[in-house]
Structure formats: C-alpha cells, structure tokens
Amino acid sequence: SQQGEEDPQALSIQEGENATMNCSYKTSINNLQWYRQNSGRGLVHLILIRSNEREKHSGRLRVTLDTSKKSSSLLITASRAADTASYFCATDAKDSNDYKLSFGAGTTVTVRA
Amino acid sequence: NAGVMQNPRHLVRRRGQEARLRCSPMKGHSHVYWYRQLPEEGLKFMVYLQKENIIDESGMPKERFSAEFPKEGPSILRIQQVVRGDSAAYFCASSPQTKPGNQPQHFGDGTRLSIL
Numbered sequence: 001s002q003q004g005e006e007d008p009q010a011l012s013i014q015e016g017e018n019a020t021m022n023c024s025y026k027t028s029i030n031n032l033q034w035y036r037q038n039s040g041r042g043l044v045h046l047i048l049i050r051s052n053e054r055e056k057h058s059g060r061l062r063v064t065l066d067t068s069k070k071s072s073s074l075l076i077t078a079s080r081a082a083d084t085a086s087y088f089c090a091t092d093a094k095d096s097n098d099y100k101l102s103f104g105a106g107t108t109v110t111v112r113a
Numbered sequence: 114n115a116g117v118m119q120n121p122r123h124l125v126r127r128r129g130q131e132a133r134l135r136c137s138p139m140k141g142h143s144h145v146y147w148y149r150q151l152p153e154e155g156l157k158f159m160v161y162l163q164k165e166n167i168i169d170e171s172g173m174p175k176e177r178f179s180a181e182f183p184k185e186g187p188s189i190l191r192i193q194q195v196v197r198g199d200s201a202a203y204f205c206a207s208s209p210q211t212k213p214g215n216q217p218q219h220f221g222d223g224t225r226l227s228i229l
Binding site: 030031033035040041042043044045048088099100101102103104105106 | 144146153154156157158161168169215216217219220221222
C-alpha cells in the first residue's frame with residue numbers, strides 16, 4: 001500500500017502567497033524526504049528530515065514532521081511562478097531495508113503570476 | 114553534465130516488441146534504482162542494483178521485465194513483449210551509499226515509453 005499520501009492533490013495560488021501541503025504515512029520511518037518534479041522532468045531532492053527532527057528549513061522551504069501523527073508538511077513561502085511543479089514526499093519504512101523509498105501521488109502546485 | 118543520464122527520453126514500441134531503457138548513474142555512484150510512474154501517480158519502486166548485482170527486484174513484474182547493471186556500461190531495464198499497460202515514465206536514480214533513506218537520490222529525466 002502507498003506509504004506516503006499527499007494532501008491536497010492540487011493547489012493553485014497567487015505569486016507571493018504561501019503554499020502548504022501535507023504528507024501522511026502509515027508505518028514508522030527513519031527519514032522523510034520531499035522532492036519536486038517539473039513537468040516532463042525527473043525528481044529533484046528538496047529536503048530530508050530525520051525521524052528525530054521536528055522542523056527543518058532550507059531557503060523558502062519549511063518542513064515539519066510529527067511522528068506521533070505520522071505526518072509531515074511542506075511550506076513554500078513567498079511563492080514564485082518557478083515553484084509551479086508537483087511535490088512528492090518519500091519515506092523509508094523503519095522495518096524495511098533503507099533503500100526502498102515509497103512515494104505518494106504528489107501535490108500539483110500552480111503559482112499564478 | 115555529471116547528473117544521471119537516461120536514454121532515450123522517448124521510446125515508442127508496438128505491442129510484442131522489446132524495449133530497452135538505459136541509465137548512466139552519477140559519477141562515483143554505484144547504486145541504481147528504477148522506478149515507474151503512471152500519469153497522475155507517484156513513483157513506484159521496481160528494482161535496486163549495485164554493480165553486477167540485483168539487490169532487490171521485488172517491485173518488478175516477474176514476467177517480461179529484467180534489469181542489469183554490468184561492471185562496465187549503463188544499467189539497462191529491459192521489457193520484453195511489451196503490452197499497452199507498460200506505457201509509463203520510467204525513472205532511474207542513483208546514490209553513492211547503500212542507505213538512500215539517509216541520502217537524497219539523484220534522478221534522471223526519465224524515459225517515456227509509449228506502446229502502440
């Protein structure tokens with residue numbers, strides 16, 4: 001079954017606004033990662049947060065992790081047109097071998113100019 | 114360009130033909146992962162290889178699909194006797210260590226396979 005599930009499926013915002021998307025997962029994890037995928041391209045790694053971390057920042061990105069709720073959120077502040085993409089969370093289940101990453105179906109973000 | 118290189122970017126095959134997808138990992142990376150992505154869906158793990166070894170192929174269909182990562186040359190994902198349901202984007206990723214959960218994976222731009 002899908003380990004990571006993103007919510008919402010799609011998000012449309014105005015340039016300059018913030019975008020927030022969530023990821024829920026089912027089993028205990030070692031780490032959670034967020035990736036971005038532009039149309040027709042491969043995935044680009046954005047940020048990794050370990051299970052013992054609660055929050056992490058990278059530029060305009062802020063990721064939180066709540067292991068008690070098995071959920072994570074990705075916040076993009078002051079969005080730009082270039083942020084238009086699909087965003088995926090990926091987890092590695094604690095009981096599995098570390099190489100297996102499970103991806104959700106993604107959140108498609110459209111930033112309007 | 115030291116990134117993960119996949120070719121071809123687009124591949125069209127007729128039902129029953131064979132499809133060969135190639136992936137050259139990033140320089141210095143010896144671990145390769147193949148994923149399949151259907152439209153509007155996330156990536157599904159297929160197979161994990163190290164040089165000359167298949168470590169885990171649990172996500173790969175047992176029939177018609179095979180993968181290799183020879184000592185020299187790119188990793189190859191091979192699909193024999195393709196069917197319409199094989200139409201998808203196939204992505205390759207690489208990493209330098211055996212614990213991708215602790216490291217980002219580096220992805221190629223994928224091969225979009227279309228079956229007529």
